[in-house]
Amino acid sequence: MEKFGINKTVASTFILILALINMLLPALPAKAADHAESTSVSGDPGADIGDVFAFLNPNDNSKVVLAITVAGFIVPAEQVNLGFFSPDIIYRFEIENTGDSIPDDKIDITFSQQTSRTQPQTATIKLPGFQTPSKKTIFFAPTTVQTLNPAANPFVITTHQSSGVRFYAGLTDDPFYFDIVGFSRFSASVLAGNPDGTRLQRSRDSFAGYNIHTIAIEVPASMLRGSAGSIVGINGVTMRRRSATRQNNGEVVGTGDYVIVDRGATPAVNTALIPFPRKNEFNAATPVDDANGVFAGSIVASLTALGTNPTNIGILANIAFVNGDYLRLDMSTPNRSAGFGERATTPGYTGFPNGRRTGDDTIDVLLFFISNHALTLGDNVNSNEVPLGNAFPFFAPPHQPFESPADDRTRN
Numbered sequence: 001m002e003k004f005g006i007n008k009t010v011a012s013t014f015i016l017i018l019a020l021i022n023m024l025l026p027a028l029p030a031k032a033a034d035h036a037e038s039t040s041v042s043g044d045p046g047a048d049i050g051d052v053f054a055f056l057n058p059n060d061n062s063k064v065v066l067a068i069t070v071a072g073f074i075v076p077a078e079q080v081n082l083g084f085f086s087p088d089i090i091y092r093f094e095i096e097n098t099g100d101s102i103p104d105d106k107i108d109i110t111f112s113q114q115t116s117r118t119q120p121q122t123a124t125i126k127l128p129g130f131q132t133p134s135k136k137t138i139f140f141a142p143t144t145v146q147t148l149n150p151a152a153n154p155f156v157i158t159t160h161q162s163s164g165v166r167f168y169a170g171l172t173d174d175p176f177y178f179d180i181v182g183f184s185r186f187s188a189s190v191l192a193g194n195p196d197g198t199r200l201q202r203s204r205d206s207f208a209g210y211n212i213h214t215i216a217i218e219v220p221a222s223m224l225r226g227s228a229g230s231i232v233g234i235n236g237v238t239m240r241r242r243s244a245t246r247q248n249n250g251e252v253v254g255t256g257d258y259v260i261v262d263r264g265a266t267p268a269v270n271t272a273l274i275p276f277p278r279k280n281e282f283n284a285a286t287p288v289d290d291a292n293g294v295f296a297g298s299i300v301a302s303l304t305a306l307g308t309n310p311t312n313i314g315i316l317a318n319i320a321f322v323n324g325d326y327l328r329l330d331m332s333t334p335n336r337s338a339g340f341g342e343r344a345t346t347p348g349y350t351g352f353p354n355g356r357r358t359g360d361d362t363i364d365v366l367l368f369f370i371s372n373h374a375l376t377l378g379d380n381v382n383s384n385e386v387p388l389g390n391a392f393p394f395f396a397p398p399h400q401p402f403e404s405p406a407d408d409r410t411r412n
């Protein structure tokens with residue numbers, strides 16, 4: 001068995017971060033980057049959640065930025081054709097703010113039909129408390145139209161006047177970075193009984209150069225607070241109507257109640273830890289199911305097979321399912337950046353698993369615990385391939401087609 005060197009300083013810093021988080025949080029949600037992780041969503045890109053983010057605006061810590069990415073791997077040359085949101089889907093942020101696994105409120109976002117490749121769709125945003133007549137707040141915002149020009153169209157950001165809520169929907173660079181191939185080869189080596197850390201030294205970001213659909217909303221922290229005080233849990237959900245009927249004119253009409261197609265909180269739980277036969281089931285389930293232990297056996301079995309010891313299984317279980325898979329954010333912890341270029345060991349680090357910032361290296365944090373603290377260098381992909389924006393929505397603009405032969409930045 002090959003041994004991986006353990007950097008004790010790095011390890012102790014991680015453990016300190018974890019201890020602090022465990023004191024603050026009854027349970028951390030398992031949020032994973034989960035692009036096309038199950039057959040139910042790989043065949044339904046519009047509803048396929050890539051990642052979910054929740055963090056304090058580093059420029060104004062009284063505001064919380066929530067974001068969900070869907071329908072990833074958009075090639076720049078096709079983004080005019082592919083860059084729109086399905087009008088049949090509810091995009092939802094579930095808000096858990098009482099400290100259990102049951103969501104207490106939600107933000108729902110839907111989109112109008114796309115009528116032209118050059119015209120925006122209209123998003124309808126229902127803010128928390130929408131079910132209460134006195135709090136019923138709804139507003140509308142245009143999406144950002146895509147172009148094949150060398151420069152992306154500027155982000156169109158809409159501010160709802162009475163609440164101060166800000167909204168963005170459109171393509172962005174995919175901020176998730178991960179060497180999928182390296183991880184897959186490394187996992188295979190572990191499962192074969194011969195762990196080979198060199199498999200993680202390719203330093204290739206499987207997501208580089210591709211765009212993704214991003215929905216981002218900035219709300220006052222006070223809008224998310226509940227009886228759990230400054231701790232809030234976020235679960236990203238996509239929903240479609242239970243039945244769909246294909247019409248003779250090619251349109252599809254949905255009927256019946258809305259059901260969950262995909263969900264996202266802690267990165268990579270479904271991708272890495274749920275066995276293939278249960279991936280569709282996991283996506284359609286809820287944090288309450290997690291807390292009831294529906295997937296506990298499968299997750300523990302996957303971690304055990306990877307050699308994760310009981311202590312670290314306990315840590316990851318607390319993140320992934322003990323109190324439901326939510327991305328838990330302590331809104332009382334100051335945040336000064338979107339995390340770009342930081343590691344969990346960077347002084348002042350305040351990111352994942354405390355919420356998740358667009359720049360956070362979530363894979364390295366998860367690999368650290370899965371490997372019993374041996375993999376201190378993670379997957380050797382340490383940041384997004386382009387800088388993130390320094391203002392809301394804290395994403396980079398979409399990649400655009402190049403004018404002449406050049407590196408397209410993809411790194412498969």
Ligand SMILES: [Ca+2]
Nearest residue numbers: 034036048049
């Ligand atoms: Ca997904």
Ligand SMILES: [Ca+2]
Nearest residue numbers: 098100102104
């Ligand atoms: Ca609750």
Ligand SMILES: [Ca+2]
Nearest residue numbers: 173174175385
């Ligand atoms: Ca990227």
Ligand SMILES: [Ca+2]
Nearest residue numbers: 364378379381
């Ligand atoms: Ca990494």
